[in-house]
Amino acid sequence: MTASLPFTVSAPASSGNLGPGFDVLAMALDLRNEVRVKKGSGTVVVSGHGAGSLPTDSTNLVARAFEQAAGTSIAAAGVDLHCRNDVPPARGLGSSTAAAACGLVAGWTWAEREWDADSLFDALAALDGHPDNAAACAYGGVVLCHVGAVDEPIDVVELGAVDWIVPVVVIPDRELATSEARGVVPASYDRHDVVRALGGVSLLVGGLVGGHPELVEDALESxxxxxxxxxxxxxxLAEVREAVDHTNALGATLSGAGPTVLVWCEPDAAVQAVGALQIDFPEAEVLELACTHDGARVE
Structure with missing residues (x-):
């Protein structure tokens, strides 16, 4: 048996690292990719970001993830995938993770296989290779990941959606490959830097969970x-930090590997920050978002 058609799935954007939490912290954002699964002949229809550039056949990431989850190709399943992409690719917003999540959830749903956030995270982390984004996309909210030895499972701590933080994203009109951004990161660090980084993560997590904006502010540039x-x-990043320096924003961090910059605001500071950023970055997309409770889901 297979699921009744059509049905729709969606998955959120995510911002990885969150400043000091390199490869261990991430936040799910209420900007979502959506896939509608319809009866068809095995084609992928893309609208929104990536229309005209992303593959429209079985090589599309959504289609490949569907096949992994369903155990059969979209052509053999007799379905088309209508992808509406609100998450721009190669901007540091977890677009590939969201695409893979949509494909996996669509495949499991079509095949009427049981799944939950844990199984989605495991599959995403293996497929996408970015456990921080994978965890945020699967569970929603802010997540903390611990990656142990190669054969050990990845531990995920769900910190929940932080409602008192309003994330404002500045999305430049250009792409940056994650591989290029990772290429400038050193393979080893001085002990002093490691200790400082651990302190920054501790400050940020404590500030977010405890509702202490002063701790978050100190952590963001650590x-x-x-x-x-x-x-x-x-x-x-430096330009955005300068632009919001005269506002009440708490600070700004790279979203993932960039080039998107995440500006951290309390609710009463978001409007002022958005206004300043729209003036200073007229060619960028400036969005006031929220930290969403919802990971990937069937709509």
């Missing part, structure tokens, strides 16, 4: 592991 090294690739 990173020494990846943001300074990526400064030449993403000059927008």
């Amino acid at each position: 990173d020494v592991l990846h943001e300074p090294q990526r400064a030449t690739l993403v000059p927008e």
